[in-house]
Amino acid sequence: MREVDRVEYAVRPVPDPAEEDPLFIQAVARALQVLSTFHGASNALTLNEIASRSGIGKSTVQRIVHTLRQQGYMERAPDDRGYVPGIRLLDHTLDYLRLNPVIVRVLPTLVELRRDTGERVDLSLRDDLRLVYALRLQSKRESYFATLIGNSVPLYCTAGGRALLSQLSDDEVDDILARSNRQPFTPRTLTDLKEIRAKVVMARENGYAIAAEEVLQGEVVLGVAVKDNDSRPIGAIHIGGSLSEWDKDSFVSNFAPLAMTAAGKINRA
């Protein structure tokens, strides 16, 4: 779970400016900011911690937490020390998944793909510089926290990310890469711009992309892009396997065709 800390959460420029935006509601942004404080946390947070980490005054935090708690979006930590996010958040997770046409469209194909491959498959959607996992169908053996929904990974060093980039113009790719802070997750993470661009070009030719151990040790991932109705790329499908069972080449030759077929089904809509 260490890696989680490494992902830039695409935190909007900090909700503080609001520079003369007459439609902007501070109170709401602050409440969301309070909830977002947990992004960096590894355990429950006390009021004071929330206040100091978010830069919001203690009283305000108190009232925001009070309100969020009343609505079920925050809970007291079980040991009565600090607070954690509340279960009510999951209701909105479901809404997001249910009402997202891409997810609705992809899910059946993803289940097929999971059946045909026997490996972990997932769908992630783009949020600026990152991919956020929206659907994850685990393989039999493994299931870490890194495989939970909501986890996110950068575009530049993931199979799906590069598959997605390969469907954008070079200018867009350059912009994204320039803005990404390329901190290696593992010794194998590619951070050199030239190398990354080469991978993107390869992906553009092949229709899929590969990343081996760039995020997690011992893991090989194949990714294909998912497009919207205007055939703009908006996410990616991953097939993920373990290098203890596969060597990279046979993994690719086994699953690339399946992944491409799946992508075909999804994108020809």
Place this chain on the structure above:
Amino acid sequence: MREVDRVEYAVRPVPDPAEEDPLFIQAVARALQVLSTFHGASNALTLNEIASRSGIGKSTVQRIVHTLRQQGYMERAPDDRGYVPGIRLLDHTLDYLRLNPVIVRVLPTLVELRRDTGERVDLSLRDDLRLVYALRLQSKRESYFATLIGNSVPLYCTAGGRALLSQLSDDEVDDILARSNRQPFTPRTLTDLKEIRAKVVMARENGYAIAAEEVLQGEVVLGVAVKDNDSRPIGAIHIGGSLSEWDKDSFVSNFAPLAMTAAGKINRA
């Protein structure tokens, strides 16, 4: 997905009272209410729809949506007609899962159970009258929307719900049953108080509970309770199978022991 509409979303008494609560922040509650409008929706909502359904003025909705959108919690619908929940919500989903000690504790055991049974297993947590699915490890074949994270089901007519109820006092059970609005999901849904209480008593004796086709046609589910450190029940584990592959009795005799073992591992902490 029809069933989704049927679950009472435990909507807090409507955030309108705020009766003299000096800590209550209206703006925040209203924003959450706007997001909650989607609970009843089956597609994107326009500003006017949100306004009318939530009872909030159009201008206010406009500003709330503006703010939420700016932060990524709402998005324009892909066809440019109305809005949908935003991907940023998933960040909080992950926080919820990561920071919830129960989930952290249960996940490894759940993976084992998934491996040993080959069926769908999941963990759901209680929110008053309902169980909210927090972790779902799908079986190979199926994956409907009903099996997504965040979906919720009533306590009274589910295996896990009854297993949970069986760990509460009779008074608490009566209270919960009385407050549940017991609308049948299928012809097989038990709604009679006596019958439900009998099932709960059985669960108390067996240590597990069964529900067959009470929520979904053709589905049999076995549930055991999950307890916190004070051995109060807080959730349940489900093993779910299809009646086209199992008859109820063999399903139970196969999986009850495994479920009990898993529950033992989890609850003896």
Place this chain on the structure above:
DNA sequence: GACAGGTGTATCGAAAGACGATACCAAAGT
């Protein structure tokens, strides 16, 4: 081609209500 219906955007003044400082209480650790 004008019109009607609906969606999203912009503006503004009044007054509601959110803000932070401060003080208080309880529990846990020293």
Place this chain on the structure above:
DNA sequence: ACTTTGGTATCGTCTTTCGATACACCTGTC
């Protein structure tokens, strides 16, 4: 007993939110 830290409560000022109203735009219809 004393200090520290977490959570709660109170209050007056002035920032901010609220809803009414009006505007711009697109779609489809007559």
